[in-house]
Amino acid sequence: MKKNQTLKCGYLGPKGTFSEIAVMKYFGENVFLIPLQSISDVFEMVQNKEVDFGVVPIENSVEGSVNITMDLLFEKSDIHVVGECVVPINHFLVSYGSLDLAEVKKLFSHQQAIGQCSKFIKNRLNNPDIIFTASTANACEMIKDVPESAAIGSENIINIYNLKVLARDIQDSKNNSTRFFIIANSERFTKIEGTAKNYKTSIICSPKHNEPGVLYNMLKAFKEKDINLTRIESRPTKKQLGEYSFYIDFEGFKEDKDVREALVKLEKMSSFFKILGSYPKWKERE
Numbered sequence: 001m002k003k004n005q006t007l008k009c010g011y012l013g014p015k016g017t018f019s020e021i022a023v024m025k026y027f028g029e030n031v032f033l034i035p036l037q038s039i040s041d042v043f044e045m046v047q048n049k050e051v052d053f054g055v056v057p058i059e060n061s062v063e064g065s066v067n068i069t070m071d072l073l074f075e076k077s078d079i080h081v082v083g084e085c086v087v088p089i090n091h092f093l094v095s096y097g098s099l100d101l102a103e104v105k106k107l108f109s110h111q112q113a114i115g116q117c118s119k120f121i122k123n124r125l126n127n128p129d130i131i132f133t134a135s136t137a138n139a140c141e142m143i144k145d146v147p148e149s150a151a152i153g154s155e156n157i158i159n160i161y162n163l164k165v166l167a168r169d170i171q172d173s174k175n176n177s178t179r180f181f182i183i184a185n186s187e188r189f190t191k192i193e194g195t196a197k198n199y200k201t202s203i204i205c206s207p208k209h210n211e212p213g214v215l216y217n218m219l220k221a222f223k224e225k226d227i228n229l230t231r232i233e234s235r236p237t238k239k240q241l242g243e244y245s246f247y248i249d250f251e252g253f254k255e256d257k258d259v260r261e262a263l264v265k266l267e268k269m270s271s272f273f274k275i276l277g278s279y280p281k282w283k284e285r286e
């Protein structure tokens with residue numbers, strides 16, 4: 001990407017969140033960082049063109065899907081997925097003063113972080129009250145005036161908030177990583193270069209009829225064209241118990257002939273159908 005400091009990127013703030021790490025990893029120095037209060041604010045700012053891009057967590061290797069992001073991708077119009085970025089997640093237990101682990105009475109963090117450290121919390125802490133916060137960095141702001149409190153967050157927050165480290169690498173899994181979507185208000189940033197295997201496409205569809213073989217028939221459309229699925233998840237439609245929307249990611253670009261033909265079939269079987277976008281597969285940069 002060209003150096004262009006006029007581009008703005010919104011993300012879940014304040015400074016020091018994992019979302020901010022994802023923005024810096026994806027864009028380097030090339031964007032203005034716009035920290036926002038919630039994932040839903042990120043979608044709104046992108047939708048209203050107040051920022052050029054947004055970066056939102058979509059799934060974690062331990063905790064699975066980030067439901068708020070999944071639901072907003074379904075609900076919001078004029079949102080295109082234009083990129084993905086995978087960030088290794090190492091969690092730190094921090095506080096403003098020195099505390100023994102057993103003295104932590106109140107533990108603050110984002111729901112994803114608490115979930116990713118559940119074994120450490122159960123085995124090493126003394127049953128603290130858990131307070132869910134809007135983000136990990138937000139937790140660090142909140143513990144400032146609370147005695148015997150600690151927060152879980154990234155390594156970056158230690159210096160930003162001048163915190164003491166009580167324990168490091170406390171996540172349950174060594175390979176803990178989170179995938180982020182880069183969202184934009186239009187598709188103008190995606191380019192077709194290289195083969196279909198270098199790209200992914202993300203869609204959402206809800207089958208028209210709840211009958212035997214419906215999901216089989218939908219997936220057959222991909223099999224017939226030899227298209228490799230990389231993720232399939234479901235979320236309730238929220239209209240009726242037992243009705244689901246499927247979130248499907250697969251290799252290929254939405255303008256490829258085979259992909260287009262598969263998607264035409266899928267759309268015919270769907271009561272709701274949305275192409276979120278095609279984007280380059282994430283590759284670690286040297």
Ligand SMILES: O=C(O)C(=O)Cc1ccccc1
Pocket residue numbers: 012016017018019020057089110112113134135136137178
């Ligand atoms: O709260 C943050 O730092 C976020 O960016 C959300 C999050 C929390 C934990 C793991 C990955 C993303």
